[in-house]
Amino acid sequence: MFEHEKQILLSGMPLDEAKCAMLLLHGRGSSSNDILEIVTHLNVKEFALIAPEATYNIWYPKSFLASREQNQPALSSALSIIKHAIAEINQAGIPTNNIFLLGFSQGACLALEYAALNAEKYAGIIALTGGLIGEEVKKENYKGNFKGTKVFIGAGDHDPHVPLIRVQQTTAILKSMNAKVTEKIYPNLPHGISEQEISDVNKLFFTS
Template identity: 55%
Template sequence: MYTHQKDIMTAGVPIADAKKAVIFIHGRGASAADILSLNDHLQIDDAALFAPQATHHSWYPYSFLAPVMENQPALDSALALLKILVAELKNAGIPQEKIYFVGFSQGACLVLEYITRNAGKYGGAVAFTGGLIGKELNMQNYKGDFKKTPVLITTGDPDPHVPVSRVEVSEGIMKKMNANVTVKIYPGRLHTISKTEIELAKKLVF
C-alpha cells in the first residue's frame, strides 16, 4: 500500500497576484497535467490553479464503494495532502471562500469526501461523476456547515463506476449540511465530461 508524495502542478495566475484558487483532482490512471487541461474548456482565467499528482496515478487502490479500510492508508494520505494544500493557499492570502475544487471520477469522489469532512464556506466544488467514499458512509466524519457553498455533482446513468444511488445519498448528506447542491444525471452518457457539464459548471460554480 502507498501514501502520496507532495507533487503539485501549478498554472494560471501566480498565487501572489490571485484573488482565488482552484484545486483540480485527477481521476484514476490520469495525471495532474490531464486534469489541468480541463481549464482549456472551463476557461477560469482569474485564478491560481493547482493539481496534485497521485502516487501511482491513483488516489486509492480500490473502488470508492469498497470498505474504507481496504483503501487505506492511501485514502487518508490523499485527504491529508488536500488539507495541507488548502492550508498553504490560505497562508498565501487566499481566503477559504475563494478556494474552488474540480474533480473527475476518482478525483470527484475525493473532492466530495474532503469538503464534506471539512465543511465550511468554499468558493464552490464540481464533482464530474463522483460520490462520497466508502461501502458504508460514516456520518461521524461529516460535520460542519457549508454556508450555501455551491456544489455540482454529475454522473451518467448507468455509469460503470459511480451509481446514481450514491450520488443521491451524497447530495442528501451535503444538503443537510447547508450546501447548495445541484445534481445532473445524464442517461446513457459515457464515463467522460461532456460540454453540457462544462457549461453548467461555469454557470453554477465559477
C-alpha cells in the first residue's frame, strides 16, 4: 500500500493569466502526459491545464468496484491531491465554478468520487469511462448540492472494467444532488475513448 507524492504537470495558459482551469486525472498505468494528449482534441486552448501524476502511475491498487478499504491509503491520498490542487487553483484567482474536472478510467472514477464528496458548483465534470468508487454506492454517503453543474459520463456498452449498472447508479446519485448529467453509452466501444465521445464533450462544454 502507498500514498502519493505530489507530482503535477502544468500546461496551457499560465494560472495567473487564465480565466478557466482544467484538472486532469489519468488512467491506471498512464501518465500526466497521456491525459494532456487527450485534451489536445478539446477546445480548451485558453485554459490552464493541471495534470497530477499518480505514484507508480496508479491512483489506487484495486478495482474501483472493490471496497474503499481495499484501496486505502492510496485512495484518500489521491483525493487529497485533488483537494490541494483545487485550493492552489483558487489561490491563483480562479474560482471553483471556473474549474473543470476531467478524468479517464481510474481518473474518471476519482474525478466523480471527489466531486460527489465535495459537491458545489464546478465549471463541469467530464468522466470518460468511470463511476463512483466502492463495492456498492449509497446516496447517504454523498452530501451537498452541485447547483446545476454539467456532468458528462461516457462509457462503452461492453467495457470489461466499468459495468453499465455502476454508470447508471452514479448518474442517479449525481442527479439527486442537482447535477445536470449527460450519460452517453457507446456501442461496441472497448475500454477507451472514441472520436464520437470527444465530439460529444466538445459540443456539451466547449462550443460557443
